[in-house]
Amino acid sequence: MKAFQAQSVEHAYIHIPFCRHLCTYCDFCVLPCSDILQTRTSKNAKFIGPYLQALQHEITAVALNWRKQRPDLLKPLKSLYFGGGTPGILQTEELATLISLCREQFGLTDTCELTLELNPCNYQHLDLKYLHKLGLNRVSLGLQTSNLQLLKFLEREHRAEDAVAAVDYIRAAGIDNISLDLIVALPGQDMAAVAADLAFVLNLKPQHVSVYSLILEAGSKLYQLYARSACCQTRTSGADSSVIKALPSLPDEDTEREMVHYVQNTLCQSGFRHYEISNFALTADFESRHNTAVWAARPYFGFGLSAGSYLAGVRRTNTKQIKHYIDAWNVLPSNSADLSEKELYRTAILTEKNTQTEAMEDYFAFALRYLCGVKISDFEKYFACAVPARIKEILDWGCGQNLLQTNEQKSIYYVTEKGQDYLDEISRRLLGCLQEN
Known part of the structure; x- marks a missing residue:
């Protein structure tokens, strides 16, 4: 086993694929259930109970197998992340059962970062x-x-005042680590609106802020609306043309970058540390451990519908078909500890086994998102070898283009302010570079 395949697993992600309503920009693996907080009699809501049971079986089977087959790599979790969907839409006892199961099967460190995604208008039912x-x-x-x-x-579904009330509710429960998600470059949005959003965010005094530019994902309602609008503009008539053309315009690329830079500068001037391309934390203690583990190519478990995992150098993605997932994990196998990889990861629809060469390319492509820099010594420890000359050539090229910078010893590489806008270009050069003829 290569050094990069023998990293301890200390992080886990759990996907809860249910929401009360599907937002127009969303293309995540989500099942809308308008009655999830009431009767749970709708078609999608009827999956909730069986899904949670199947989820517990997957978690238990993987834990039992790893405890027997690879106990040296299984460590108490440093982070446990509930994403979705909207995991906060579950009932208190449903979430409590999953937390307790993970504590029982994997163990949680005393300082484990345990995150729950929550919507600002659906939280009062939670204890x-x-x-x-x-x-x-x-x-x-x-x-x-x-x-x-x-x-x-x-x-x-929420309004600004709902977010204020939600933050108060969270803090009253004793939780003092709150992250807020913000989207810029929204349809019809201008700089004044972005400034108003930032002022609102800062007034809530969060410990962490994530800021993303809107992307029209192909599976989203918003993408379909603008695609229809583009088609409509080529017509001379049409019953729906007046409605479609009324869509607010999307900010152009220059405006989008101006918005992003304004957000970055304002948050930094307000005391936040810009520690990752899209993320800001008041101190290092408030940096997202789960996300940082992913960027740094650390192994992590992924449980549930469409969840991704990275284990012993293998990336897997679970099925998006809920019936398939439930049927596969309807019963906890009595021989869970002895299952083959194929049986254990029975719901994986995508499996990519990284070679050392591929893993080395991925390492810098992802880790450069972390703005504190990537140490050459960390790479060498992770792979038990020196950085390949071709990768160093690309890093030095980035320095020559003012996209990266390094110290005199070339022992650590950082993304520059300019490089943050062109990180995809650096990644494209890295990925596949060791397989070039």
Whole structure:
């Protein structure tokens, strides 16, 4: 086993694929259930119970197998992340059961970062104080924007005042690590609206902020609307043309970059550390451990529908078909500890076994997102070998283009402010570079 395949697993992600409503920009693996907090009698809501049972079986089987087959690589979790969907839409006891199961099967360190994604208008049903006692210590709140008109356009269910109340509720439960999600370059958004959003965010005094530019994902309602609009503009008539043409315009690339730079500068001037391309934390203690583990190519478990994992140099992605997932994990196998890889990862629809060469290319392509820099010594420890000359050539090329910078000893590489806008170009050069003829 290569050194990079023998890293301890200390992080886990759990996917909860249910939401009350599907937002227009969303293309995640989500099943809308409008009655999830009430009767749970709708078609999709009827999957909730069987799904949670199947999820517990997958977690248990993987834990039992790793404890027997690779006990030296299995460590108590340093981070446990509940994403979705909207995991906060579950009932308190449902979340408590999953937290307790992970503690029982994997163990959680005393300082484990346990994150729950939450919507600003669906939280009153949760006993956050109880969940906090079980280990919940971080909440990621999906604000996106404070602008009422934009919230309606995105079909978000909350309003700005709901976010204020949610933050108060979270803090009253004893949880003092709150992250807010913000989206810029929204349809019809201008700099004044971005500035208003930032002022709103700073007034809530979060410990962490994630900022993303809107991307029209192919599977989203928003993508379909703008695709229809583009088609409509080529017609001379059409019954729906007046409605389609009324769509607010998307900010151009220059405006989008101006918005991003404004957000970065304002947050940094307000005391936040810009530690990753899209993420800001008040101190190093508030940096997202789960996300940092992914960027640094650390192994992590992924459980549930569409969840990704990276284990012993192998990347897997679970099925997006809920019936397939439930059927596969309907029963906990009595021989879970002895299952083959194929049986254990029975719901994986994508499996990529990284060679050392591929893993070395990936390492810098992902780790350069971490703005504190990538140490050559960390690479050498991770792979038990020196950095290949071709990778060094690309890193030095980046320095020559003012996209990267390094110290005199070339022992650590950082992305520059300019490089943050062109990180994809650096990654494209890295990926596949060791297989070039």
